[in-house]
Amino acid sequence: MREKRLFYNTISSLVFQVTTIICGFILPRLILNAFGSEVNGLVNSITQFLGVISFLELGVGAVVQSALYKPLAEKNQEDVSKIISSANKFFTRLGQILLIYVIALVIFYPQFAGKNFGFIYTATLIVTISISSFAQYFFGIVNRLLLTADQRGYIQYNAQTLAVVCNTAACFILIRVGCSIQIVKLTTSLIYLLQPFLIYLYVRHHYSIDRKIKYIKEPIPQKWNGIAQHVAAVILDGTDTIVLTLFATLSDVSIYSVYFLVVKGVKQLFMSMTNGITSLIGELWAKQEIKELNKTFSWTEWVIHTGTTFVFGLTAILIVPFVRVYTLGIHDANYIQPLFAALIVAANAGHCLRLPYNIIILAAGHYKQTQNNYIIAAILNIVVSVVTVKAWGLIGVAIGTLVAMGYQTVWMAVYDSRNLIKWPLRNFAKQIFVDGLTVIIGFFATRMIVMPEATYIEWVFLAVKTAIIWIVIVGVLNMVFYRDKMQSMIHKICVKVKRG
Structure with missing residues (x-):
């Protein structure tokens, strides 16, 4: 079973990465042609600034995955449920902080990086790019960690591959017909919203997780030690x-x-x-x-x-x-x-x-x-x-x-x-x-x-x-x-x- 799952994970992950690379070369080239180097630079800059919010993830994702290895190997559903419950609470709070951060970014980022584009242009681009991040932190990331720790990462890789292909096709059409960069990025965010939903349905069907389980002792003992x-x-x-x-x-x-x-x-x-x-x-x-x-x-x-x-x-x-x-x-x-x-x-x-x-x-x-x-x-x-x-x-x-x-x-x-x-x-x-x-x-x-x-x-x-x-x-x-x-x-x- 180990070798079988290793094969599935490796192949599905490889297919996902090859798909991502191919599609990743198509879209930036289209953006460069349609909007120029400065807009391409603006999009990449905003994406990295939004990525800074993952500072607040504080390495909890890696710690959660490590904490899941033992109870999954022992088939201890109670301990798995406690870890998932604790992780859900953390990432829900992180999603709320992300909302505040995006509002601050909308206010201040255009003042020093988007001067050539105007406040409305830059602010709307920030909002559209940030939508998929909310889905990740509110109900997507914990299920992905569970699947990866249980050597079922191929489920999420297949869902991601599907999203990447659909996104590339949709954005290609939108750019060709002359849509704005905001519409293109909004479409990307909406398509990527489907990923965590599909993964959630799989986890709900295949795992007996009690997400409301009560616990006295923190089930993730090194939750804060993954910060560095x-x-x-x-x-x-x-x-x-x-x-x-x-x-x-x-x-x-x-x-x-x-x-x-x-x-x-x-x-x-x-x-x-x-x-x-x-x-x-x-x-x-x-x-x-x-x-x-x-x-x-x-x-x-x-x-x-x-x-x-x-x-x-x-x-x-x-x-x-x-x-x-x-x-x-x-x-x-x-x-x-x-x-x-x-x-x-x-x-x-x-x-x-x-x-x-x-x-x-x-x-x-x-x-x-x-x-x-x-x-x-x-x-x-x-x-x-x-x-x-x-x-x-x-x-x-x-x-x-x-x-x-x-x-x-x-x-x-x-x-x-x-x-x-x-x-x-x-x-x-x-x-x-x-x-x-x-x-x-x-x-x-x-x-x-x-x-x-x-x-x-x-x-x-x-x-x-x-x-x-x-x-x-x-x-x-x-x-x-x-x-x-x-x-x-x-x-x-x-x-x-x-x-x-």
Whole structure:
């Protein structure tokens, strides 16, 4: 059953992320063409400012999911109901705070960021974009956490995939017929309102949850210890756009959003393949199946590092040629930024490299013990970004994120080794060495390959040639340094092919 659910979660999450990436490239391009770089920058800026409200989530979502592993594994419905009841109360209050925050944003945001558009234009855009956030906090997020913790994440991924496809089709039509950006974003919010409703119906039908259950002792003991982790995550994802809004221009925000669109898509596509692993490791830790846990972690670390190096190595080579094609014909901002591209790709690669170590920390529920790491990473990102943005603009904010990610990755690996699974640090050092060697060889082997014309067909040819070379390099190096894992993986693939 574990393997079956892991397969369902991985495939459905992968389909969702691929769909999101494809649709995510279509809509921004349509907005750029129809409304220009400044409107695109305004939309992305407002979205990030609304994302700041998730500061108030305070990491409770991750703590709730961790708290659910044990009662779900033991089929203790009473404890599950208590955790869900406590979480519902928290997120309902958060939705109420969100309402106050949106009102404040409507009043003050147009004064410093939307001066070129007028108060009504900017204020209505804020309201329309914020609608789906209300649905998430009032009755959507707790049900999603329950499904993910119970290794049924594929339910929510399928609902999200449906919403993304419907939204893209509707917005494409609305932009083509000349509707305003407010109407387009209102349609997006209304479509995304359907997601939590569909998930709620599934949970109500398949789980016996008493949402009004009474409890004396707080069922989520570390509810407030996830604060640092969550704040750091919000800062690492949202600081760059907010810093650019305050200290640069909306055109810079637009340039950043196009590059971030690519790296975020690649990152989430890659991370989607670990969603099932997170809940599996959570269950293994809850049952203290240490031998199986170490075996699973060993494979998880190798697969994530190898996959990250390959995927983000390709991205670093291909992102500028892609942006050149994607923004062809748009001349109101300079979208060709190779140094910024390399730094933002490296920073997001760091986010993925830390995944195996972060998964163990979350599975073990070590929130209080690790919060200083997250606080320091958040401070590093803010300080470095603010100090460097005036001098280097886009490059400065990318450096801030890269420094924070590098610090977190090393710290988490050391913490896991000393306090949780006792994973030897030499394994981590070896993995980092192989990652770096792969990137260096891959870069020099493919840097002379060029795209003769700025077309999607030429970019695809470039991508295929580059990918073939990188596959060979990754395969050869891992056969040298990780022969046992490569042979085991090849054997498993051959067996499945024969069975198929």
